[in-house]
Amino acid sequence: MRGLKDKIAIVTGGLGDLGYATALRLAEEGCKLALFDLRDDESGMASALGARFIRVDISKEEEVKNACAMVEDTLGPAHILINTAACFVFKGIDADEADWHKINAVNIAGTSFMARFVVPQMKKNKGGSIVNFSSVSGFVGQANFATYNATKFAIRGLTKCWAQDLAPFGIRVNTLCPGYIYTRAFINSCEKLGLDIEEENRRAAAMHLLNRQGKPEEVAAAAAFLASDDASFITGSDLLVDGGYLAK
Numbered sequence: 001m002r003g004l005k006d007k008i009a010i011v012t013g014g015l016g017d018l019g020y021a022t023a024l025r026l027a028e029e030g031c032k033l034a035l036f037d038l039r040d041d042e043s044g045m046a047s048a049l050g051a052r053f054i055r056v057d058i059s060k061e062e063e064v065k066n067a068c069a070m071v072e073d074t075l076g077p078a079h080i081l082i083n084t085a086a087c088f089v090f091k092g093i094d095a096d097e098a099d100w101h102k103i104n105a106v107n108i109a110g111t112s113f114m115a116r117f118v119v120p121q122m123k124k125n126k127g128g129s130i131v132n133f134s135s136v137s138g139f140v141g142q143a144n145f146a147t148y149n150a151t152k153f154a155i156r157g158l159t160k161c162w163a164q165d166l167a168p169f170g171i172r173v174n175t176l177c178p179g180y181i182y183t184r185a186f187i188n189s190c191e192k193l194g195l196d197i198e199e200e201n202r203r204a205a206a207m208h209l210l211n212r213q214g215k216p217e218e219v220a221a222a223a224a225f226l227a228s229d230d231a232s233f234i235t236g237s238d239l240l241v242d243g244g245y246l247a248k
Helices: 017-028 061-074 097-124 146-169 184-193 197-205 216-227
Strands: 008-012 032-037 052-055 080-083 128-133 171-178 238-241
Touching: 008 017, 008 061, 008 097, 017 032, 017 080, 017 216, 032 061, 052 061, 061 097, 080 097, 080 216, 097 128, 097 146, 097 171, 128 146, 128 216, 146 171, 171 216, 184 197, 216 238
Parallel strands: 008 032, 008 080, 032 052, 080 128, 128 171, 171 238
Antiparallel strands: none
């Protein structure tokens, strides 16, 4: 894709399925990468991509500030920010104060902290691209998903506001909205809940017009597109990678 070679990109949630797939795709396109994640990179996933790894809790403003400064000091000012990091709390009306604090601190505040400290770097580059991960859950209601869906709706709202705020600086801001994606997290959740993986996969597949779950690399390709110059006239938009989930 045009305009990605030698660009400096930060991927939050970089050790997760979607984050790492996106980092891999950006590395293949020639980007210089920094991966942020709450977990330690014990297996050397970042180094396998030639990426810089920084352990950071994006819900902590000071940690985000220091991590972003580290990227600029070692790689240079960032051109691209991919916000895949997310907290998963699935509650309905029973959500309590702790539930709301936990999910809002990461999905809304954390995403905002990342933009706060990366945008000044993008201004030094006279442009950039931010890709915020929302979901099909940011468009519809789902039973007992109120906490999660509220934050995914909010991310779409943040994106549209930031697109207006940052357009004068040549910074584009878009939202990527996956449907159900077949990931290790999906498998682990099935195992944790004692569910049959294949049965759950068939159930999830049937929700999509293409009758399957998506693959992480399909989401990664869309993220790379939005980050690239091929999407140079796209900002404030929602890109669905949902296999027709919302078209049903």
